[in-house]
Amino acid sequence: MMMLDLQNVSFGYSRQQTTLDNVSISVRPGVSVGLVGESGSGKTTLLRLMLGLIRPTSGSIRFGEEILDTGSSAFMQRYRRAVQPVFQDPYSSLDPRQRVIDIIGEPLRSLRIPGDRTQAVTAALEAVGLPADALHRYPHEFSGGQRQRIAIARAIVARPQIVLADEAVSALDLSTRIRIVELFKTLAEKLTLVFVSHDLGVVAALCEEMVILERGKVVESGKTRDILATPKHPYTQRLLASIPRMPA
Numbered sequence: 001m002m003m004l005d006l007q008n009v010s011f012g013y014s015r016q017q018t019t020l021d022n023v024s025i026s027v028r029p030g031v032s033v034g035l036v037g038e039s040g041s042g043k044t045t046l047l048r049l050m051l052g053l054i055r056p057t058s059g060s061i062r063f064g065e066e067i068l069d070t071g072s073s074a075f076m077q078r079y080r081r082a083v084q085p086v087f088q089d090p091y092s093s094l095d096p097r098q099r100v101i102d103i104i105g106e107p108l109r110s111l112r113i114p115g116d117r118t119q120a121v122t123a124a125l126e127a128v129g130l131p132a133d134a135l136h137r138y139p140h141e142f143s144g145g146q147r148q149r150i151a152i153a154r155a156i157v158a159r160p161q162i163v164l165a166d167e168a169v170s171a172l173d174l175s176t177r178i179r180i181v182e183l184f185k186t187l188a189e190k191l192t193l194v195f196v197s198h199d200l201g202v203v204a205a206l207c208e209e210m211v212i213l214e215r216g217k218v219v220e221s222g223k224t225r226d227i228l229a230t231p232k233h234p235y236t237q238r239l240l241a242s243i244p245r246m247p248a
């Protein structure tokens with residue numbers, strides 16, 4: 001497994017704007033990281049940079065020994081196999097016209113991964129707790145929680161090293177959210193999770209380390225346990241006091 005390392009990364013959607021300001025984050029193999037901050041703090045932008053969807057204005061992103069090079073299709077092919085996303089909304093993130101086997105099998109097809117596709121998709125379904133007969137059904141036949149399981153199966157089918165999840169449980173009702181958090185927890189035993197959330201409770205349940213973002217800047221980072229016990233920055237203290245947390 002390889003390290004994903006952001007060094008002094010800045011980004012703006014326009015010249016006048018600094019959406020991310022000098023952000024450094026190391027995602028080490030096997031150590032899941034939560035990215036926490038209020039709406040507009042730049043969490044999604046950070047994930048989009050990590051996915052190679054946008055490029056830093058300055059600073060660098062390394063994956064192992066290599067610089068994340070969005071211009072190299074050979075690098076991006078390897079990178080996409082290693083780093084997969086899960087998005088927030090399980091309704092809009094799945095193509096309603098495709099069957100589950102095609103949705104989950106999509107990374108295998110686009111990354112040209114050889115092998116038995118049905119077998120790989122069935123294994124991914126099993127890993128997320130869905131029955132094998134889901135294969136030939138359509139997204140509308142599933143609940144929100146089941147759809148998020150389908151999205152997670154798609155993210156893990158190519159056996160990535162890192163899964164980047166953007167508010168991946170926020171759209172779910174509380175009991176479903178708890179079950180999907182449990183699923184992420186099981187998955188995090190085998191891969192590295194980067195979990196964006198405004199919910200400190202969810203991050204506390206899932207991530208060994210966390211990074212607190214305020215208006216595009218890292219204000220605090222370190223072990224989740226330490227930060228929750230003694231938040232140093234006033235912003236973190238406010239977040240801790242104000243955010244409704246998931247019951248233990």
Ligand SMILES: Nc1ncnc2c1ncn2[C@@H]1O[C@H](COP(=O)(O)OP(=O)(O)OP(=O)(O)O)[C@@H](O)[C@H]1O
Nearest residue numbers: 013014019037038039040041042043044045046198
């Ligand atoms: N495509 C875009 N073009 C211009 N500005 C953008 C774009 N996307 C986001 N922004 C701006 O960048 C800032 C950070 O947004 P971002 O979505 O990264 O924050 P976030 O922490 O993920 O917030 P949320 O939790 O609400 O999604 C915001 O001020 C937002 O308005």
